[in-house]
Amino acid sequence: MDVIIKGDYDEMSKFAAGVIAEFVRKKPDCVLGLATGSTPIGTYRELVRMHKEEGLDFSGVRTFNLDEYLGIGIDLSKPYDEDQSYARFMYEELFKHINIKKENIRLPDGRTSDPDGFCKWYEEEIKRAGGIDLQLLGIGGDGHWAFNEPGSSLASRTRVQVLTKQTLDDNYEMFYKKAGVPREEMPHFAITMGIGTILEARNIMMIASGRKKAGVVAKALEGPVTSQITASAIQLHPGGVIVVLDQEAASGLALRDHYMHVEKLKEKYGLSTRYI
Ligand code: PGA
Numbered sequence: 001m002d003v004i005i006k007g008d009y010d011e012m013s014k015f016a017a018g019v020i021a022e023f024v025r026k027k028p029d030c031v032l033g034l035a036t037g038s039t040p041i042g043t044y045r046e047l048v049r050m051h052k053e054e055g056l057d058f059s060g061v062r063t064f065n066l067d068e069y070l071g072i073g074i075d076l077s078k079p080y081d082e083d084q085s086y087a088r089f090m091y092e093e094l095f096k097h098i099n100i101k102k103e104n105i106r107l108p109d110g111r112t113s114d115p116d117g118f119c120k121w122y123e124e125e126i127k128r129a130g131g132i133d134l135q136l137l138g139i140g141g142d143g144h145w146a147f148n149e150p151g152s153s154l155a156s157r158t159r160v161q162v163l164t165k166q167t168l169d170d171n172y173e174m175f176y177k178k179a180g181v182p183r184e185e186m187p188h189f190a191i192t193m194g195i196g197t198i199l200e201a202r203n204i205m206m207i208a209s210g211r212k213k214a215g216v217v218a219k220a221l222e223g224p225v226t227s228q229i230t231a232s233a234i235q236l237h238p239g240g241v242i243v244v245l246d247q248e249a250a251s252g253l254a255l256r257d258h259y260m261h262v263e264k265l266k267e268k269y270g271l272s273t274r275y276i
Pocket residue numbers: 036037038039040137138139140141144145146174
């Protein structure tokens with residue numbers, strides 16, 4: 001596991017975007033797993049900048065998003081609207097600014113009438129695409145990956161989940177409140193890739209920022225692997241694992257100084273790209 005500790009949110013975001021850009025340059029038809037939430041916004045902003053200023057080409061890239069609220073209207077054929085879906089978030093923050101092809105975008109369908117059937121189809125779609133090359137992940141305040149709330153099986157597949165009070169509170173503050181949506185109208189269900197699904201991605205990159213994530217980041221990286229902190233499944237991944245943190249999010253790590261030492265040595269000996 002490569003734990004990279006950057007000074008602040010901007011540096012963390014630029015680094016994470018740089019890793020994604022490397023994948024896109026090396027494999028122009030790569031399959032990216034994408035995440036929503038407040039943390040990846042800076043990463044997407046930097047990717048948009050790289051597309052506009054450096055010609056980073058997304059025309060062959062295929063994407064799968066981690067999760068979506070269930071019961072939210074999404075219709076990609078209609079003009080972008082004002083709902084709080086993660087589909088809207090992705091269009092607003094990334095897709096509409098880059099040259100990705102619409103047919104290469106996969107998002108969980110939050111208004112499917114057959115959630116279980118959809119979840120099975122989503123799993124098959126990931127397989128048909130040849131699997132995910134790089135999965136981007138945040139970490140929730142309750143330690144979740146995607147919407148795999150505490151108690152989710154670490155072998156779980158794409159399915160419907162009931163959101164915890166903490167997730168509802170966090171996301172209300174971050175998104176719904178600003179949009180003027182009453183708390184009681186927030187969806188309580190979501191479709192999410194499972195932890196088993198996520199662990200099959202060939203590489204994963206988790207990003208986290210801010211002091212409020214310090215405790216849960218330390219539990220996920222250095223605590224026991226447990227379904228109570230589903231992001232702790234990061235310790236089970238057999239392939240490339242990159243964790244990019246800012247100083248505040250890293251402040252609870254027992255091995256923080258060691259991770260920084262490793263990064264310095266990698267830089268000194270030119271090993272800084274070994275995670276790609
Ligand atoms: P956040 O959410 O980026 O808004 O903190 C992370 C997550 O829930 O995975």
